[in-house]
Amino acid sequence: MASSTIVSKKMIKLFSPTPPSLRCHKLSFMDHINIPLHFPFAFFYPKPSNKISQISQILENSLSKVLSFYYPLAGKIKDNNTYVDCDDTGAEYLNVRINCPMSQILNHPYNDVVDVVFPQDLPWSSTLNRSPLVVQLSHFDCGGIAVSACMSHTIIDGYSSTKFINDWAAIARHVDFKPSPQFNASTFFPLMSDASSSTLPVMHHPSQRHVSRMYNFSSSNLGRLKDIVTKNSHVNNPTRLEVASALVHKCGVIMSMEKSGMFKPTLMSHAINLRPPIPLNTMGNATCIILTTTMTQDEIELPNFVAQLQKDKQQLRRKLKDMNKDMIPLYTLELAKNAMNIIEKDTCDVYLCSGMSNTGLHKIDFGWGRPVRVTLATHPMKNNFLFFDEPSGDGINVLITLTKDDMLNFQNNKELLEFASPVVESTK
Known part of the structure; x- marks a missing residue:
């Protein structure tokens, strides 16, 4: 069974601070009624030519830059999921060593083994007491790597998360463009006064395997x-x-x-x-x-x-x-x-x-x-x-x-x- 060792852990700060006018990000009604979970993406890559230290630096620098545009992911969810305090706390970033070849994960009949490339107990867990964004770089014995990202479903949905990852990768490749996300969903779906009673039941982890x-x-x-x-x-x-x-x-x-x-x-x-x-x-x-x-x-x-x-x-x-x-x-x-x-x-x-x-x-x-x-x-x-x-x-x-x-x-x-x-x- 594959095991992992944390090499380093840090908070990635924003390249440019969030303007005071954007400090309070109002969540929409749709955001509020979502079950507050981290949904977990993972991307597996064959052995790159870059050294792992170079790869980590590329990811850290580009993550810092893209967070300046996706600033709510670097804040804190407050007041019963009604707003995000965009205080530039940053995103959690882990560099992890996994003691098996990547093929052992990819060739396993069940997908469950990919859990090793996520921070322990984080996938599908509550976002209430954790950073809205947690990234992990995993490097295997064979030289292959995996990049995983767990993002708060309270702040973004599946479509938004794919936009974030695409923009992050483009910045890492030094593509000449400026991301243009608009965190204005509350203008389309404003939070209602009785929102506290309009929530979905909490999803409990199953007793069955x-x-x-x-x-x-x-x-x-x-x-x-x-x-x-x-x-x-x-x-x-x-x-x-x-x-x-x-x-x-x-x-x-x-x-x-x-x-x-x-x-x-x-x-x-x-x-x-x-x-x-x-x-x-x-x-x-x-x-x-x-x-x-x-x-x-x-x-x-x-x-x-x-x-x-x-x-x-x-x-x-x-x-x-x-x-x-x-x-x-x-x-x-x-x-x-x-x-x-x-x-x-x-x-x-x-x-x-x-x-x-x-x-x-x-x-x-x-x-x-x-x-x-x-x-x-x-x-x-x-x-x-x-x-x-x-x-x-x-x-x-x-x-x-x-x-x-x-x-x-x-x-x-x-x-x-x-x-x-x-x-x-x-x-x-």
Whole structure:
């Protein structure tokens, strides 16, 4: 089992101090209702030509510069998640030695082993008593490295975090540009006076053991899935995420049926970005969810499920378009609470789906090339599907989190293995 040793630990200060006028960053209603967790990205790279001391210096200097633009990540969340005191405390930065080759991590069948490249007990933990941003540089015995970043979901969502990482990498490569994030989400979703009562239930870490595996859908297999959907339904131009999520959902249902001996209704939650109509450079939380249900076994078939998913998307877009802007946060909260209530009542099997595709994460280059693997730590909630672009950019990877017993069944599904394959790397 890989173990780690902390070589150094420091706070990275901002290259330029935050102006007094920006010292108090008001959080939006969307920010406030989010469960305050650190969500954890990790990027793995083959052995760079630079020395580890040079790599660390590049990361530290560029992090200092990018924090001047993403200043709330260097502050402190205050007053029950209502504002960030942008006091330039800085971001935590760890330099860590890991006593195994990187291939031992990347070739392991389960994604759980990547936890070694994150600060201990930090992924998916509370952001209330920790820095909003914690970075770790991990170097392996083989010379390979990993760069991980745990960011406060209270301050930024998945889209915002990818913008931050892309801008950080660009600065590290000395690209001549100036990041332009706007921390103005509260102007679109202002915090309400009774916000303290409008929060989601706290997510508790499960008593069951959850595990995660990453699977790859090649471009050709995605094309095959799209053909199956279009030839057997009225769906036109299904997306990569729609057909891939439909398949993993179906495999999840089959797994559940084999375990219980009967079909159980399902609910799948898809997270969608509200940019646009919110401006693309708006940082913070600006997402909504689509809830798609199946009440019969026939509805889990790919053509039927994708058709229903597209219908649900269209209905949500129409509803949001016609809705007063001030009502969008409350509607989003209502949807999220409905999903949480269903999870608690156990009236149907719930699957959670979100996508990080088309965000450029597979291209993150700090100056020593693109990553061979982009991933997150194992999610604390089961039946979770998280999609990424694969390193080539043509296909798509999905990180699947299930209970340990369910994974043993799920990973042997013949239809899954016909269209997707476990992700491993022969990296030394």
